[in-house]
Amino acid sequence: MAKYRQVQVAFWQDNFVLDLTPEEKYFYLYLMTNPKATQIGIYELPLKVIEMETGYNRETVEKLIARFEDYGKIVYSQDTKEIMITNWIKHNWNSSQKVISRVDTELRGVKDKSFIQKYLIQVLEVEENQEKIQYLYGMDTVSIDYGYKDKEKEKDKDKEKDKDNENDNESDQEKERVGVVFDKYVELGFGTINAFKAEQITEWLKIFEPDVVIKSLEVASNNNKATMNYVNGILNNWKQRDLTTLEKVEAEEKRKQVEQLKPSYQQRRREQPGEVAPSWLKDEDKPKPDKPSGPVKTAAEDPEIQKMIADFRKG
Missing domain, CATH: 1.10.10.630 (DnaD domain-like)
Structure with missing residues (x-):
């Protein structure tokens, strides 16, 4: 968290600021320079803290927040007690690694996820329009470009x-x-x-x-x-x-x-139905006759063969 915040002197001649009441000018400066303000412009700020630091009562604080929401300058989450300064990034963005690292760390601590999405969309817009960004101060300062x-x-x-x-x-x-x-x-x-x-x-x-x-x-x-x-x-x-x-x-x-x-x-x-097996496959599937068991006899040992040989010699 920065020990100080810096605001351009042109702040006091800006058309929007000139139309504000003294009470609104004081409140606007408070939102930009209070101890809880961060690099991303999104931070937790309970109404009780605003009362204690500004001296306003609850009714006045609520009216001022509603008024600046109507002006389109802030968004306040009643659920998480966080505030987002809507145009903060346009005047405080820097693509240096030091700033990117800090932005990433601070985004992880944001409770209202809709704020994160709005911020990232603004980052994309800023990155596509680098020529419109002026890096007038360091990353811990508030540089506000009011058109002068x-x-x-x-x-x-x-x-x-x-x-x-x-x-x-x-x-x-x-x-x-x-x-x-x-x-x-x-x-x-x-x-x-x-x-x-x-x-x-x-x-x-x-x-x-x-x-x-x-x-x-x-x-x-x-x-x-x-x-x-x-x-x-x-x-x-x-x-x-x-x-x-x-x-x-x-x-x-x-x-x-x-x-x-x-x-x-x-x-x-x-x-697949009706497939016909080839004949040779069917023959192989048929049972074959058993072979005779025991030793095979020679022609000299077989009487039938000897008789056939004798008949053949007689003519």
Whole structure:
């Protein structure tokens, strides 16, 4: 946890802040700089703690939280007593290994899983728009960009604005595709999605449609192998066999089922009716006469043979 937080002086000239009441300005600064604030902007903050640290009573605290939720600046979980500052990552993201490691550690401690999913979706958006991120301070500071830039930067921003608007719909659709898979991942018991797993799933979604990736999750879960490594093995196999659509995957499953129902060659031989055996095989099956037992007699010892020889000589 950081020992201090730093806020840009431009905070006080921001249009949103200028419209706030003194009470709201104080509360907004408190949310960004209180001792429980984290690198990811998601942290546990019970209402009782807010009362003690701000001096407000419960009714005022609840009204302020509801008001900032309406402004779209925070989300508060009544179940886990956690708060999420919604635009935190846009002004505090850094892809350095030090920051990634800390983010991963803090995400593991988040209790409200919906906060994790929202955060990871924002990570994907930030990573795809690196040119819009300014790393003005270290990882333990709060850098808030309220739109006060140099004139040249403002001009460049205006030129890009139209292009960004054209991509808004595609970006929203992509978030929805990723979010559906993330939800299924958690629902099927694979556990919490960290930054590394989120990146793996996103890479697979560049090859497969969401329903195919979800199918791989279901196959792994049904086989009691709810791990990302097992899912990677399934998807690699499907990729090599060009099973890139749900129709192809289901067709292959049906083909395997049909193959399993077909009888083997030995079964077909046994079940084939009316087969006629060859005559030589039948002769071999006939019982052969027993051979005479005892020693074999020679011609000189056999009286019958001697008689036949004598008759032959007489002519």
